[in-house]
Amino acid sequence: MSAKEYRTASSARGGLLTVANVPNIAFGDRVHIRDQQGNTRNGQVIRSSDEEVLIQVFEGTSELDLESTWVRFLDEPVEIALSPEILGRIFNGLGEPRDYRPPIVSSLRRSISAAAFNPAARTYPKEFIQTGISTIDGLNSLVRGQKLPIFSASGLPHNRLAAQIVRQAKLPDDDSRFSVVFAAMGVSYADARFFQEEFASSGVLGNVVMFVNMADDPPVERLTLPRMALTAAEYLAFDLDRHVLVVMTDMTHYAEALREVATAKGDVPARKGYPGYLYSDLAEIYERSGRIKDRHGSITLVPVLSMPSDDITHPIPDLTGYITEGQIVLSRELHNQGIYPPVHISPSLSRLMKDGIGKDFTREDHPHVSNQLYALYARALETRNLASIIGADELSTRDRRYLEFADAFENRFVRQSEDEDRSIEETLNLAWDLLSTFPPQALTRVNETEIAKYHRQSV
Amino acid sequence: MNTTSNKKGKIKDINGPIVTIELPGVQNGEQVRIGSLGLYGEVISLEGNEALAQIYESTEMVRPGEPVEGLGHPLSVELGPGLIGGIFDGVQRPLEAMFLKAGDQIPRGLSPLPLDRDKVWHFIPSENLEPNMPIINGAVLGRVQETETVEHRILVPPNISGELIELAPEGDYHLEESIGQVRDQQGEIHHLKLYHRWPVRRPRPYQSRDNGIEPLITGQRILDTFFPLLKGSKCAVPGPFGAGKTVVQHQVARWANADIVIYVGCGERGNELVDVLDSFPKLKDPYTGRPLMDRTLLIANTSNMPVVAREASIYVGITIAEYYRDQGYDVVMLADSTSRWAEALREVSGRLGQMPVEEGYPAYLASRLAAFYERAGRVDTMDSGKGSVTLIGAVSPPGGDFSEPVTSHTKEIIQTFWALSKELADARHYPAIDWVDSFSADVGTAAEWWHENIDREWEKRRSQALGMLARDAELSRIVNLVGPEALSSAQRWVLEGAALIKEGVLQQSALDPVDTFSSPQKQFMLLDLILSVYDAGADLIELGVPVQELSEMSVLARLRRCKELYDSNQIDQLKAFREEALNDFKEIHSEYAQRGEQPA
Secondary structure, three states: OOOEEEOOEEEEEOOEEEEEOOOOOOOOEEEEEEOOOOOEEEEEEEEEEOOEEEEEEOOOOOOOOOOOOEEEEEEEEOEEEOOHHHOOOEEOOOOOEOOOOOOOOOOOEEEOOOOOEOHHHEEOOOOEEEOOOHHHHOOOOEEOOOEOOEEEOOOOOHHHHHHHHHHHOEOOOOOOOEEEEEEEEEEOHHHHHHHHHHHHHOOOHHHEEEEEEEOOOOOOHHHHHHHHHHHHHHHHHHHOOOEEEEEEEOHHHHHHHHHHHHHHHOOOEOOOOOEOOHHHHHHHHHOOOEEEOOOOOEEEEEEEEEOHHHOOOOHHHHHHHHHOOEEEEEOHHHHHOOOOOOEOOOOOEEOOHHHHOOOOOOOOOHHHHHHHHHHHHHHHHHHHHHHHHHOHHHOOHHHHHHHHHHHHHHHHHHOOOOOOOOOHHHHHHHHHHHHOOOOHHHOOOOOHHHHHHHOOOOO | OOOOOOEEEEEEEEEOOEEEEEOOOOOOOEEEEEOOOOEEEEEEEEEOOEEEEEEOOOOOOOOOOOEEEEEEEEOEEEEOOOOOOOEEEOOOOEHHHHHHHHOOEOOOOOOOOOOOOOOEEEEEEOOOOOOOOEEOOOOEEEEEEOOOOOEEEEEOOOOOOEEEEEEOOOEEEEOOOOOEEEEOOOOOEEEEOOOEEEEOOOOOOOOEEEOOOOEOOOOOHHHHHHOOOEOOOEEEEEOOOOOOHHHHHHHHHHHOOOOEEEEEEEEEOHHHHHHHHHHOOOOEOOOOOOEHHHHEEEEEEEOOOOHHHHHHHHHHHHHHHHHHHHOOOEEEEEEEOHHHHHHHHHHHHHHOOOOEEEOOEEOOHHHHHHHHHOOOEEEEOOOOOEEEEEEEEEEOOHHHOOOOHHHHHHHHHOOEEOOEOHHHHHOOOOOOEOOOOOEEOOHHHHHHHHHHHOOOOHHHHHHHHHHHHHHHHHHHHHHHHHOHHHOOHHHHHHHHHHHHHHHHHHOOOOOOOOOOOOOHHHHHHHHHHHHHHHHHHHHHHHOOOOHHHHHOOHHHHHHHHHHHHOOOOOHHHHHHHHHHHHHHHHHHHHHHHHHHHOOO
16 A cells, blocks of 8 residues: 655635645555644545646645645545454544544445445345334334435424434344444434433444544544444344344434535535435445345434425435335424324335245234324324314314314324334234224225224124 | 458557547447447447547447457348347347346447347248349338248338349248349349348338328327327327336237337346246237237347437337338337437437537437327338338426427427326326326327227217316316315216226226236227216206215225126126116106106
8 A cells, every 4th residue: 555645736716625746645545644733634535637636635624734634645544443352342533432432443344335235136125124103013014125304493302212223123034134324414412312321221332333423523523424334234234144224313414414524515506506416425335235145234324314304305304215115204293292202193104025025024004004003093193273264163064073183193093102112913902992983984994804804893 | 242351450549338439431420439349339429530439338448559340331230030029238238148148237348149040941932923023122022920920021122122033942941042133224233132231210111191081099098098109100108107108118019910010228227128028928929819928029238338329229119110110110119218318319329529508418319209209100111011110209398298309309200198196196096197198199090990880979979078177177166165065966976987087997907817908899888888877976966966976886896896796798788787887877866857757
């Protein structure tokens, strides 16, 4: 390895450093920058020609001067060192320890920008994961290898929900080789500590790898952090055969960091100042989840993002929704009513649910029950709107039944406590308790056999 | 064909997927290989001795000074037997072969040939051809059986015509073996093979365009009955995420009465393509009874694959579609999603520093979209046959806003518009196709087909149903303001009738084994049945029968389930049920008619 060192920096602004007259520098090369005080900063080449090389400095360019700055090109891509020792450790966005323990020493180093999985190498995810949360298991089931984000907003309990998923997620069979990769971008100290304590108290800490970038850490580091985390996840899943659950929070901070850097580079903005490649960039992250032929492990991805101003059409949730296989949307309205978890089921969706539930997976009535609950709840919400205009007293008996259903659904099915781990059987039985408030002929999405077997009036 | 030695040069500048190269004599559009890895790319502009190339693969760790080679031809695809049933990436690299050769991830610089050279095909020459006959480009030299369902016709390449000197006898041939010789007007002799190459950005020639005459039957009631699409026409499916675009596209790919289906996953999810790869070999084509994969071909550039190859992927798809069209087939190409293609254009134009016009898109977005969609059509082929390419493009408007540039420009070009609605999807009304926003410009032509082949009442019944749905929307607004009590009995029966149409006709489950496909006849029977029940009820209401009595008739619950109780072959049972249902109404009718005669 022939590292080259230069002192020809020609401009520094907005986290970008230009170095003149440096021939043959590779695109994507990792860079060390030594500043006036002798401190080393990290960077990466984002444009290269013989005349000029553009470097993105992870720690930012403030307090750099052009005369005394030394730039050293390491002639290697941004990499992470991997070994089974990463479990139980905490790293920053550059893969350096932030738990005051020595760095990982390993001959196995991988570039964090992995090549895309060949679609022909993938297998379709279809193993139901029981999270013990009715709104997820019953209505938006998660399967192994899926990417299912939580769309939240400021002040909503997305962290508590994510922690509950980590705590309770299990497969009907064993899960002895289960690991968690936790990637935190731009989070507050309180949030980081919450997760750390959660992992410790549920006894999984030894199976968790944490990558943490705090709100006051350099934003550019947020761009490498999820890629570090996913490279680690791929190692755990496909080298060590583990089933890995990756929780990422908060993708909104990631996208904002991307916008910050794009603006500094002078990229043409598309929507709300975000660069046109935000979609491809997010896809590079999200598409690293999945299952691979002949590999035992899997990567299930639960990214958490907060919707700016609760707006689901904002580019970040919008583009995420186009890439991920569904979304769990949290509702401020339910939260304000004191309902936990405040999952707003109407816009929530799991695209991979259809193949992971039903006979042989959960229970034969599951697909129809889920559909029926959705249809009834949609109708019930319409009725609730109507009642708010003309008054509940004006409603017909039939409509009043819908109104009662909406309340029962939210208070009995959606609501559950943070330590309540419902089996899928319990969730489906609870669903039939609610469906049975309707006469069988009002239930058009479940079939006659299912009604005969599960409807309380039939039994 | 190309014997000149390749041009050599070197890399000057690397800016992500856009690389400046010094390569004197290179042509615009020419394929290049860059760097020591030999990454593939395409020249997109020239300036003096320098050229800009867009690279289909990641340029990480490529450096200035590394070598560049010009390949002398534009981005082209191989056209010949062995395409069907396969999965290729955005520049036609065979993904199955790459997986076997290189493992889970797609390595850079690897470029196996798209078509398998070791495979032997049984070639049967066309009987009407003899040596020394004049022969035109696009003529059918002979055929090989590509899959159980597809007979692959071997064509004279579009750029060759003249005199047929030799045609190989029936027998087994490899792709590279000569199966005939043609002497062109200049006296040059061309050896023809089972395959040829064609540049993807140039439409393949045909004799003339023709009008579409028959609808593409997709087995989806809301599409075929309400918003028909003709074979050879073009269609857009816009919708916000989660509204079910992909399911609609998959359903069309599964059940359309096309000879060949080409599915281009352009910037979408990897698992969706795996779903097709897993399920299509197990599903049967309702028309031939053979596995669906026997007529299907996949092009995959998933969202995490390099963005420049995404731009190429839809051209690769449409060129292969045109090739099968030229063999006389009806081809359906589905592009999911054209928005990702447009975004790839935007990304490249942004890197080139071109002036953005709307939401960062370049000014040529509209013309590129139009030129792409215009490659659909029903034509007279060079061989005087009929073939068609039907193009169905998914659009993913940001925030579900149909006024954004890609949706609005697309809307100007297409004939049929299947608009997906978030509200319907949220209520789990699938397919979530909005009957207000959707349109078809070809209802008149489709009506001729329906009247001739299914029932003369088709257009009348279709309009009646749409009229009721419009009335329903109006009345629902009143209900939402003042409550249902404000409506007359007749109006409330309209609401009931519209609900029956929505549940019994428009909603269709892709997951239900019976409901997933509806033959045209079953589609009409269901619609006619529900409207007949509505009409019978409306008569009763005029007689003074209270609307509650009708709403509570047990036959209505059954009516809603008809779609999943009777499959497309059980037309007789459906007719029997129709008799039964209408009888129930007749009974009430006679009951009330009698009461009317005997005043209390």
